[in-house]
Amino acid sequence: MQRSMAYERHLNLEATELRLGLPGSDEAPEKTSAIPSVRSNKRASPEISEESRSKGSSSLSSDVENCEGETAPPAKEQIVGWPPIRSYRKNCLQPRKNDRVDGAGMYVKVSVDGAPYLRKIDLKVYKSYPELLEALEDMFKLTIGEYSEKEGYNGSDFAPTYEDKDGDWMLVGDVPWDMFISTCKRLRIMRGSSEARGFGC
Amino acid sequence: MSEDDDRSPSPNSITDDSSQTRTYTTGSGPGPGPGSSSVLEYLAPCPDQVLENVLENVLWFLTSRKDRNAASLVCRSWYRVEALTRSDLFIGNCYAVSPKRATSRFTRIRSVTLKGRPRFADFNLMPPNWGAHLAPWVSAMALTYPWLEKVHLKRMSVTDDDLALLAESFSGFKELVLVCCDGFGTSGLAIVASRCRQLKVLDLIESEVSDDDVDWISYFPDTGTCLESLIFDCVECPIDFDALERLVANSPSLKKLRLNRHVSMGQLHRLMVQAPRLTHLGTGSFSPSEDVAQEHLKPIISNCHKLQIFWVLDSICDEGLQAVAATCKELRELRVFPFEAREDIEGPVSEVGLQAVSEGCRKLQSILYFCQRMTNAAVVAMSKNCPDLVVFRLCIMGRHRPDHVTGEPMDEGFGAIVMNCKKLTRLAVSGLLTDRAFAYIGKYGKIVRTLSVAFAGDSDMGLKYVLEGCPRLQKLEIRDSPFGDAALLSGLHHYYNMRFLWMSACNLSNQGCQQIAQALPRLVVEVIKHEDNLDMDENVDTLYMYRSLEGPRDDVPRFVSIL
Numbered sequence A: 001m002q003r004s005m006a007y008e009r010h011l012n013l014e015a016t017e018l019r020l021g022l023p024g025s026d027e028a029p030e031k032t033s034a035i036p037s038v039r040s041n042k043r044a045s046p047e048i049s050e051e052s053r054s055k056g057s058s059s060l061s062s063d064v065e066n067c068e069g070e071t072a073p074p075a076k077e078q079i080v081g082w083p084p085i086r087s088y089r090k091n092c093l094q095p096r097k098n099d100r101v102d103g104a105g106m107y108v109k110v111s112v113d114g115a116p117y118l119r120k121i122d123l124k125v126y127k128s129y130p131e132l133l134e135a136l137e138d139m140f141k142l143t144i145g146e147y148s149e150k151e152g153y154n155g156s157d158f159a160p161t162y163e164d165k166d167g168d169w170m171l172v173g174d175v176p177w178d179m180f181i182s183t184c185k186r187l188r189i190m191r192g193s194s195e196a197r198g199f200g201c
Numbered sequence B: 001m002s003e004d005d006d007r008s009p010s011p012n013s014i015t016d017d018s019s020q021t022r023t024y025t026t027g028s029g030p031g032p033g034p035g036s037s038s039v040l041e042y043l044a045p046c047p048d049q050v051l052e053n054v055l056e057n058v059l060w061f062l063t064s065r066k067d068r069n070a071a072s073l074v075c076r077s078w079y080r081v082e083a084l085t086r087s088d089l090f091i092g093n094c095y096a097v098s099p100k101r102a103t104s105r106f107t108r109i110r111s112v113t114l115k116g117r118p119r120f121a122d123f124n125l126m127p128p129n130w131g132a133h134l135a136p137w138v139s140a141m142a143l144t145y146p147w148l149e150k151v152h153l154k155r156m157s158v159t160d161d162d163l164a165l166l167a168e169s170f171s172g173f174k175e176l177v178l179v180c181c182d183g184f185g186t187s188g189l190a191i192v193a194s195r196c197r198q199l200k201v202l203d204l205i206e207s208e209v210s211d212d213d214v215d216w217i218s219y220f221p222d223t224g225t226c227l228e229s230l231i232f233d234c235v236e237c238p239i240d241f242d243a244l245e246r247l248v249a250n251s252p253s254l255k256k257l258r259l260n261r262h263v264s265m266g267q268l269h270r271l272m273v274q275a276p277r278l279t280h281l282g283t284g285s286f287s288p289s290e291d292v293a294q295e296h297l298k299p300i301i302s303n304c305h306k307l308q309i310f311w312v313l314d315s316i317c318d319e320g321l322q323a324v325a326a327t328c329k330e331l332r333e334l335r336v337f338p339f340e341a342r343e344d345i346e347g348p349v350s351e352v353g354l355q356a357v358s359e360g361c362r363k364l365q366s367i368l369y370f371c372q373r374m375t376n377a378a379v380v381a382m383s384k385n386c387p388d389l390v391v392f393r394l395c396i397m398g399r400h401r402p403d404h405v406t407g408e409p410m411d412e413g414f415g416a417i418v419m420n421c422k423k424l425t426r427l428a429v430s431g432l433l434t435d436r437a438f439a440y441i442g443k444y445g446k447i448v449r450t451l452s453v454a455f456a457g458d459s460d461m462g463l464k465y466v467l468e469g470c471p472r473l474q475k476l477e478i479r480d481s482p483f484g485d486a487a488l489l490s491g492l493h494h495y496y497n498m499r500f501l502w503m504s505a506c507n508l509s510n511q512g513c514q515q516i517a518q519a520l521p522r523l524v525v526e527v528i529k530h531e532d533n534l535d536m537d538e539n540v541d542t543l544y545m546y547r548s549l550e551g552p553r554d555d556v557p558r559f560v561s562i563l
Helices: A002-011 A047-057 A060-067 A087-093 A129-140 A177-183 A193-197 B011-015 B047-059 B065-072 B076-085 B099-105 B119-123 B135-144 B160-169 B186-195 B241-249 B265-274 B294-301 B314-327 B351-360 B376-385 B411-420 B435-444 B460-469 B485-489 B510-519
Strands: A107-112 A119-122 A146-148 A152-154 A158-163 A169-171 A186-191 B088-091 B111-115 B150-154 B175-179 B201-205 B229-231 B256-258 B280-282 B309-313 B333-337 B366-371 B391-396 B426-428 B450-454 B475-479 B500-504 B523-528 B542-547 B560-562
Touching (some): A119 A129, B047 B076, B065 B076, B099 B135, B111 B135, B119 B500, B135 B160, B160 B186, B186 B201, B294 B314, B309 B314, B411 B426, B435 B460, B460 B485, B510 B542
Parallel strands (some): A107 A186, B111 B150, B150 B175, B201 B229, B229 B256, B256 B280, B333 B366, B426 B450, B450 B475
Antiparallel strands (some): A158 A169, B500 B542, B523 B542
């Protein structure tokens, strides 16, 4: 008996208690995400799967008794994908956020010389230059080559450049990453060695 | 056999339109397998040949997919001829068959429908980049279907490059419909607009379209278009209204136009005045600042006696639905969406609205109803008043909510639906449900094909009832319900008859899923881990399994393991 009680304490029964609210719904709401408008797989609360597991394995009748006669459930946090409304439809109804500028993302246009269309990427997604360059190479199916301070980008025809806050065009990689992130307004992948090399000198 | 037997076919002979010059080996003897016309010979028409020609001319008229599938099973000859006369290719799961296999069998396709991701992916239950890429399909079709006219896609990942290839490869391309797709942007649309000179239909429905800062509307040719339908309410980017006006003026055949919310009411009015031939005009949604209040809606509704399809927000309230019930006697399809998709609020529609609709709209065939509270009585009433129901989807948004008057589970209501609605093929359940509800479904839901379950059931028995009782079941999606391995195993006899099974946040283990995979080699069993939980523990977050001729796909992302 002693051991089982200690085990129960260890189990943190409150977290798996059978009730209509989410386990942990008493806790601060920062655990959950709001109605996701961007396709994100971050679960609002992993406890929901525990709840259904514990419901399945424990006694059924007590579960039903808990549910019947229950008055309005406590304020619930949002669960991923519930109610089943597509985010497109939800977005129509929420006031439109300007997602270009706020913390949700940092989108900049990327153009490639010779390519018929622009792309937009979210700089916030990348943590370093190598990551960014790899993504650009992937997106546009080209090779950018190795960066060197003196010579710019060796080994290919392409050089990534960006326009900063002052309107100047710089070679990607010249400034520390954090500074780059905060000053980059748009990207242009230039083609043609001499023009691109001109940045390196 | 003549000495011409071994002559290999020229590529043109397979896709040659005129049946007189095409010949086949007869079905007897050690010939090539069904579907392959690898040995062609010129013979004077013999009785078998005549029969095949006749068959071909007859089979052209067969349009129903089911009939064609049946016809193709009669014998090799019918299989071959059916393959040659099929013009609409429907692939319900893009991973069930490879592009190569499909394009080898059916060589004269004019229209392709492809479906990719499972439906629950729309609700963020699947990590992005799971798959369903159009690329391999469009590459294969570019080679084999130069006369392709229509492409309909649902839940596929489409890139701008794919759209470019499509626009370049099919000179007679007429119709592009993208439903719940993503991966492309306005640049891709621009390419389609400018290259597809025969384009009649460009319908973008609930798709995610990235803003590449391209004024794609202006890429339609100035000289005039064949457009009959243009739907882009889901494209979230602003458009140049002048370009749109010019396009409408240049498109004498345009009947359907659905714009996005960047077009104001005033601009909409201008278009209406300039293009009176339009039969469908709208924005696809209301922006909050211009919403139509309930009191404005009621007088409009009272005049819509012929309304058959009605999609509305729940801000219409129960009273609005009562007005619908009083007036819209011809209503076939009703969808009531929640203005606020949350669980813990009062809610403007309830069993009152449902009951009213059931009493007034007796011809109802399809209903999707989001609400906060419901009673068994109203659902039972609908089951009795609307015998023509084919689709019944009720979403009580509060999870595990019982009948709010009696406190009972919603078992009896849904039970009545499956019992009384003899034509029901699609069902979505919600609210507090015990295994009993599933017993009803298994007992009475004999023609149910699609079933959607969330936060329901008590034990494995629930799922067992359904798997053992519903022989027509093809698509089953379940989330957050206490069904485990034993229940999963009870469906072994049926999984090859299904398009797919989805189970997320249930009680499945890797072991149970392994057993299925081993027992059914033609089933692809995907275990999807959520990205923040990539360790291989015993519990299965999400199971998605489907029959396939191809085995494990080769574009599996790292969060998916195929057992």
